[in-house]
Amino acid sequence: MEVPLALLIGLLTGVATWLMLSRNLIRLLLGFAVLGNAVNLLIFTAGRLTRDVPPLVPLDAEAIEGAFANPLPQALVLTAIVIGFGLLAFALVLAWQAYVRLGTIRTDEMREAEPPGEVKP
Amino acid sequence: MPGLSGEGHAADEGLEGRFRSGRAVLTVVLAPFVAAGAAPLLVRLLGHRASFVLALVPAASFLWLVARTDEATPGILESTPWVPGLDVALDFSLDGLSLIFSLLISGIGTLIVVYAGGYLKGHPMLGRFFLFLMMFMGAMQGVVLADNVVSLFVFWELTSLASYLLVGFESSKPAARRAALQALLITGTGGLALLAGLLMLANAGGSWRISDLTGAGSWIQDDPLYLPILILVVLGCFTKSAQWPFHSWLPGAMQAPTPVSAYLHSATMVKAGVYLLARLDPALGGSPEWLWILTGIGGLTMLMGVVFALLETDLKLVLAWTTVSALGTLVFLLGPTHEPGAKAAMAFLLVHALYKGALFMAAGNVDHEAGTRDLTKLGGLMRVMPVTFATAALACVSMAGLPLGLGWVAKELIGAAKIALEDEFGITVIAATLTNLMLFCVAAIVAIVPFTGKPTEPAEHAHEAPWSMLAGPVVLSSLGLVFGMAPNLVADSLIAAATTAVMGRKATLDIVLFKAVDWKFLLTLATFAAGAVLFAFWRRSAARWRAALNPTLDRGPDRGYDHAMAGLAALATWQTRIWQPGLLHRYMAASFAVVTLAVAASLARGDVRFNLSFDGGRLIEWAVFAVTAAAGLVAAFATTRLLAVTALGMLGLGVAMIFMLFGAPDLAITQFMVETLVVVILALVLIRLPGFRLSSRSDRPRWLYGSISVGTGAIVTLLLLGVLAEPFDPRLSEWFGATAVPDAFGHNIVNVILVDFRALDTLGEIIVVFAAALSALAAIGIGARARR
Numbered sequence: 001m002e003v004p005l006a007l008l009i010g011l012l013t014g015v016a017t018w019l020m021l022s023r024n025l026i027r028l029l030l031g032f033a034v035l036g037n038a039v040n041l042l043i044f045t046a047g048r049l050t051r052d053v054p055p056l057v058p059l060d061a062e063a064i065e066g067a068f069a070n071p072l073p074q075a076l077v078l079t080a081i082v083i084g085f086g087l088l089a090f091a092l093v094l095a096w097q098a099y100v101r102l103g104t105i106r107t108d109e110m111r112e113a114e115p116p117g118e119v120k121p
Numbered sequence: 122m123p124g125l126s127g128e129g130h131a132a133d134e135g136l137e138g139r140f141r142s143g144r145a146v147l148t149v150v151l152a153p154f155v156a157a158g159a160a161p162l163l164v165r166l167l168g169h170r171a172s173f174v175l176a177l178v179p180a181a182s183f184l185w186l187v188a189r190t191d192e193a194t195p196g197i198l199e200s201t202p203w204v205p206g207l208d209v210a211l212d213f214s215l216d217g218l219s220l221i222f223s224l225l226i227s228g229i230g231t232l233i234v235v236y237a238g239g240y241l242k243g244h245p246m247l248g249r250f251f252l253f254l255m256m257f258m259g260a261m262q263g264v265v266l267a268d269n270v271v272s273l274f275v276f277w278e279l280t281s282l283a284s285y286l287l288v289g290f291e292s293s294k295p296a297a298r299r300a301a302l303q304a305l306l307i308t309g310t311g312g313l314a315l316l317a318g319l320l321m322l323a324n325a326g327g328s329w330r331i332s333d334l335t336g337a338g339s340w341i342q343d344d345p346l347y348l349p350i351l352i353l354v355v356l357g358c359f360t361k362s363a364q365w366p367f368h369s370w371l372p373g374a375m376q377a378p379t380p381v382s383a384y385l386h387s388a389t390m391v392k393a394g395v396y397l398l399a400r401l402d403p404a405l406g407g408s409p410e411w412l413w414i415l416t417g418i419g420g421l422t423m424l425m426g427v428v429f430a431l432l433e434t435d436l437k438l439v440l441a442w443t444t445v446s447a448l449g450t451l452v453f454l455l456g457p458t459h460e461p462g463a464k465a466a467m468a469f470l471l472v473h474a475l476y477k478g479a480l481f482m483a484a485g486n487v488d489h490e491a492g493t494r495d496l497t498k499l500g501g502l503m504r505v506m507p508v509t510f511a512t513a514a515l516a517c518v519s520m521a522g523l524p525l526g527l528g529w530v531a532k533e534l535i536g537a538a539k540i541a542l543e544d545e546f547g548i549t550v551i552a553a554t555l556t557n558l559m560l561f562c563v564a565a566i567v568a569i570v571p572f573t574g575k576p577t578e579p580a581e582h583a584h585e586a587p588w589s590m591l592a593g594p595v596v597l598s599s600l601g602l603v604f605g606m607a608p609n610l611v612a613d614s615l616i617a618a619a620t621t622a623v624m625g626r627k628a629t630l631d632i633v634l635f636k637a638v639d640w641k642f643l644l645t646l647a648t649f650a651a652g653a654v655l656f657a658f659w660r661r662s663a664a665r666w667r668a669a670l671n672p673t674l675d676r677g678p679d680r681g682y683d684h685a686m687a688g689l690a691a692l693a694t695w696q697t698r699i700w701q702p703g704l705l706h707r708y709m710a711a712s713f714a715v716v717t718l719a720v721a722a723s724l725a726r727g728d729v730r731f732n733l734s735f736d737g738g739r740l741i742e743w744a745v746f747a748v749t750a751a752a753g754l755v756a757a758f759a760t761t762r763l764l765a766v767t768a769l770g771m772l773g774l775g776v777a778m779i780f781m782l783f784g785a786p787d788l789a790i791t792q793f794m795v796e797t798l799v800v801v802i803l804a805l806v807l808i809r810l811p812g813f814r815l816s817s818r819s820d821r822p823r824w825l826y827g828s829i830s831v832g833t834g835a836i837v838t839l840l841l842l843g844v845l846a847e848p849f850d851p852r853l854s855e856w857f858g859a860t861a862v863p864d865a866f867g868h869n870i871v872n873v874i875l876v877d878f879r880a881l882d883t884l885g886e887i888i889v890v891f892a893a894a895l896s897a898l899a900a901i902g903i904g905a906r907a908r909r
Contacts, residue, residue, distance in 0.1 A: 001735075001736065001738045001742050001746075002732060002734070002842075002845050003732070003733060003734070003735050003842065004735075004738065004742075004743075004746055005746070005779070006838045006841040006842050006845070007838055008746050008749060008750055009837060009838065009841060010834040010835055010836075010837050010838030010839075010841075011750050011753055011754075011834055012749075012750075012753050012772075012834075013833055013834040013837040013838075014830045014831050014833060014834025014835075015753040015754065015756060015757040015830070015834075017713050017829060017830040017833040017834065018757050018826065018827065018830035019756070019757060020709055020713075021706050021709055021710055021713070021826040021829065021830065022706065023704075023705075023706050026762070026765075026807065026810070027765075028705075028709075030756060030765055030769055033769055033773075033799060034753060034756060034769070034772065037772060037773060037776045038837070040776065040788075041776060041779065042837065042841060044779075044780070044783070044785065044788070045841060045845070046841065046844050046845070047854075048845075048849055049783045050783065050784050051782065051783060051784065052782075052784060053784050054784045054785065054786050054787075055784070055857075055858065055869070055870035055871055056868055056869055056870070057858070057861055057862050057868040057869075057870065058868070059868060061862070062862050062863060063858055063859050063861075063862065064858055068784070068858065069783065069784030069785060070851075070854045071854060071857050071858070071870040071871045071874060072853055072854050072857065072874070074785045074787060074788055074871045075871050075874040075875050075879065077780075077785075077788055078787060078788055078791055078871065078875060079875070079882065079883070079886050081788070081791050081792055081795055082791065082795070082886060082890060083886060083889055083890070084795075085795045085798065085799060085890075086889060086890040086893035086894070087893060088799060088802075089798075089799075089802050089893060089894075089897055090893040090896055090897045090900075092802055092803065092806045093806070093896075093897040093900045093901060094900060095806065096806045096809055096810065097900045097901075099809075099810055105810060107704070107705035107706060108704050108705070108706065110705075111703055113703070114701065114702075114703030115703070116703060
């Protein structure tokens, strides 16, 4: 199922890009969340897919017999999920605070740093 | 490619014999730099009297050079390694051409340093001034003594830099800053052209040494790159020597203190272009292109400069425009590449440096003591400033080309050069005669108008300048007289030697002060008479000429410079607006597009295979994929917040299901938990935001951003398929599987990796999440306070 999954990951990446190109800060953050999921799947798939055999050693054994799911990308993705969540939560709070301060969630109206119509040498 | 060996070198036999192992010429170049470093300290210790100590440096160089006059033909070559890895050496050569320039730089330099000590006495930035001035002196010596293309260029640019610093010395004046920048930009742009030209020349000639390039005759003219090289070199020389249409910076540079105008902008730096043209004449000169460019532009500049001089009221600007005219004359004389022209150019070079240096210093005295240099306000200064008047008058004798001055000698030689040209260039003879006529008139203006007549208001409180400011003009103008009466003092040792270097063959010079009363003599007399008549007309109606002509003639290129600068600023603004619009979505679009294109380019270039194997799959897998894809599409196009959040939650659950199906229960559990929390936090935040639609159709360039999105997705898919086609290396995974139980005593391999093998990473992760939570709490707290 690698090919359909690769297509799904491409679709999710495209969706994330589309959302992140929005001028609406909330849509941008939604896109960010989608991108996190797409990238997690990408890492997971790049480590090859194995159906139904989690990387668990039976209790009475020293090692798994036969093929088992690749544990390394799983460890990476587990970290990524948690970090991505922390980042998203923080970004959402920031967006909310930006709204409280600036009265808008549109990025093209947030022009404190680079005011429109003014080019400084 | 024409080589430099063989017959080329034969013409310059004995080149090897010229080498010296000493460092004497190097010392002449480096000593002013050392003095420059010491200047601020000396000024702090000695005040304006530091000028006397500093003047010893150029004075010593001058004496050393005078003692070397006999060796100038064939010359001295020195070489000191500088960047051996790049084959850049400090090669210096002293031949007749270098000698005459180097003598002017050190001789006039000595007088100028003394003069500046008086002129800028008490100036708070005197130390800085001498630092710049001595730095310029060293750089200028470097230009005329360098025998290496690269070091010549480095010194050349250093003189531009020193000129920038000196013109802008009164940095609180906006006009001075503008003039300094204009001078730097024009000469700097020309410098870039020159660099390209010199590198091409050195490349074609296969040597970095100028003596190699010029000693081999005119081989370069058969090279297909000859014309580009010529144009680039000429551009560099013309910008430096203020030829039309690059002349506008030179009158502007009069914003500099007068010692600078006298030194850089009349006697030395502006002649660097002339020097380089003369230096490269043996290689580049003699072609029709050379003849037409130099004679044409030089003649035009010569005529234009003197016309503008007649229209000025500022004494320094009058002199500046005659300098432009003189530089034009020098270029004009170098055009034909024949011996009379070169001789005349070298003689005129010497004459002009002497009289113009003296006149600038005299004008500085007038400005300094009478408080103005406006010709319409000056008059009757003769009585209060007799010495200054005498020097100005004497210098003007030279400038006008009257007998007894050295100018007469130069005028005779120029006359001979013109006659040698006459059959081809009748019009240039007319131009040169007209220039002479007007120059006579300007000389009369400068010598007569400020000094004679009824004393005006500025003259009443004026007094003679101190001796330090008189020494320079007195010495220079007297030298003009002495050389004028005994021209053989300089004829062979300087002028003929320099001509030899320019022409690449032995030149001799016999000066006869008075030949006979022939038509040439009568023409000279007629020119003087016409000049006197012009002066009479000028006295009566100069104000009307100015009123009529200045608005139309007024410095087209100077305005062109302003337009160019404004255009440059507009271009910068325009492209900054494009690249830096301050819009986040544009930055995002550019980032995504660039990354996508870069990955696409590397995929297209490399020999990449794609894994397209397909095992059919299970129904549950297809169902989960379909739900996840649908949730993604809904999230992309949702217009209400509720729908978007629901779709996002759905998508997260789909991803968790995929982890479940492919043997990653730990991931699935974590994903379930995180998705739940994300939806809760999203809902909490969205509740606090006002009602808005998530998207509207006019929101963005839909087709462009749509294409970027589709492209990014497609590239990620291709990238993954390419990765999957590569052979898999299972060693790490197998190692973790084999060691989890024996080494770490854990049966869940993923957990063992996280908490045992990579425990430190996990600790870092915990800290990151903790920090994010703290920051979020702080932000909420600040927001709460801000609302109160």
